[in-house]
Amino acid sequence: MKAIIRTGMLMTTGIGIVLTILFGLFASGLISIFTPLPEVIAEGATVLTIYMWSFLVLGAQMLASTTIQAFGKAKASLLLSIARQGLFYIPLLFLLNGRFSFKGLLWAQPVSDAITLLLALVLLVLILKKYQNREIKISDSTQKQIS
Secondary structure, three states: OHHHHHHHHHHHHHHHHHHHHHHHHOHHHHHHOOOOOHHHHHHHHHHHHHHHHHHHHHHHHHHHHHHHHHOOOHHHHHHHHHHHHHHHHHHHHHHHHHHHHHHHHHHHHHHHHHHHHHHHHHHHHHHHHHHHHHHHHHHHHHHHHHO
């Protein structure tokens, strides 16, 4: 189980790294597909190069969240769903806007995603430890019945 989750985390993080690099290298070109205006391209490239940092964590965050859901942990899943936008993003909008103005507003999303990933990983580790302990107890009782 852990090996599958670890492989998924590595794969989604790898994809995130590739996307981050691509969007970083081609931000202006991607924005220019939608508009010829240099001012819009410049601002759009700034927005894209900040938002691209979310790509690094979103895959692992979503994998952790869906794994927690698959374990049937409704409260933990609800917490993660609320945390990303409600608990972290909205307060970060106010905090970072007050400190860094417009760029603070932009950085609120990647920072929120990173904090949510940390929370998801903590919850996932706790759930996996409980699951592993339960598996060990079941295995021990099965061994005793066989003996």
